[in-house]
Ligand code: DOR
């Protein structure tokens with residue numbers, strides 16, 4: 001038995017945690033705080049086909065270091081996860097990689113909606129956590145850009161009681177705006193090309209479809225005040241609409257291009273500062289339900305390419321919780337809100353049964369972000385001084401001691 005003694009709950013109650021184990025260890029938990037382990041509902045661990053950017057051996061280590069024991073992985077792999085067979089094959093590869101890493105990370109997979117494989121959706125009803133719809137192109141070429149297929153996906157999902165997770169950026173508007181921005185070589189142009197209207201147009205359409213078919217809708221990486229207004233209205237209407245934001249949209253804005261250059265390029269893009277405030281307000285008002293890291297690693301060489309060739313996305317799973325704990329110290333968010341965002345709401349929305357996994361954090365620990373477990377080898381949060389770090393992650397009765 002591993003006993004962590006005298007640890008505090010977020011309400012300040014002192015408690016002990018006993019973990020089934022062959023070893024007999026007593027850990028002094030004085031000054032430490034216990035929270036449910038993080039569920040990250042949005043990662044791209046790049047398997048199969050892009051394992052040079054990340055795989056489940058490195059991804060699992062990064063997750064554990066971030067206090068995370070459950071991830072939901074996205075289907076824009078090579079090949080994309082667009083048939084039931086591909087979904088099962090992907091699971092087998094992941095299980096092998098996790099076995100090699102000796103980390104039994106919990107995971108779920110999103111199934112990728114594709115207009116030529118709509119009949120596959122129902123076959124994945126129990127095997128997938130939900131259906132991912134790219135309403136606009138991002139990394140890879142998964143996209144649903146015609147209304148007929150979009151209606152079909154929402155209708156099938158409602159019938160099968162599957163949740164639809166949308167990357168809400170309007171492909172037609174992106175294409176139109178690409179013409180205006182062609183030849184643009186500053187990374188910051190990305191935020192103008194994929195402007196707020198690109199996102200709101202898609203969010204509006206997705207909410208309309210959720211209303212029409214009664215589909216449960218999960219809106220990924222909400223980044224702007226305007227999307228929040230639409231989601232707030234949908235919730236007031238009692239539609240089954242849920243919203244996620246990301247650490248990079250909470251903690252970065254367009255001023256980051258100066259420092260991070262191509263590393264700051266992400267879809268949806270970073271927004272002007274005022275949107276960050278709107279995101280925090282939306283968390284307080286429970287319009288935003290969850291935070292997903294949208295962990296999307298690319299190599300440094302790829303991210304150093306000029307605008308237009310530089311792929312979108314940045315890693316994030318490892319530092320999402322420390323960033324939130326640091327924001328707690330800055331008075332931006334409460335600890336119950338952190339728990340709600342990082343595990344409680346995901347558990348409710350996706351019907352995840354109680355897992356008995358924990359993260360034990362040292363709220364007082366101050367350290368700079370200095371290294372990463374991600375295979376891509378970089379983090380946009382490099383050298384940031386943060387207060388509040390996970391020190392133990394407990395997954396299926398294994399207690400991982402973490403070093404910052
Ligand atoms: O920036 C992004 N990167 N947005 C996405 O939607 C996909 C992701 C990736 O897979 O690289």
Ligand code: ZN
Pocket residue numbers: 042043044074294296
């Ligand atoms: Zn993503």
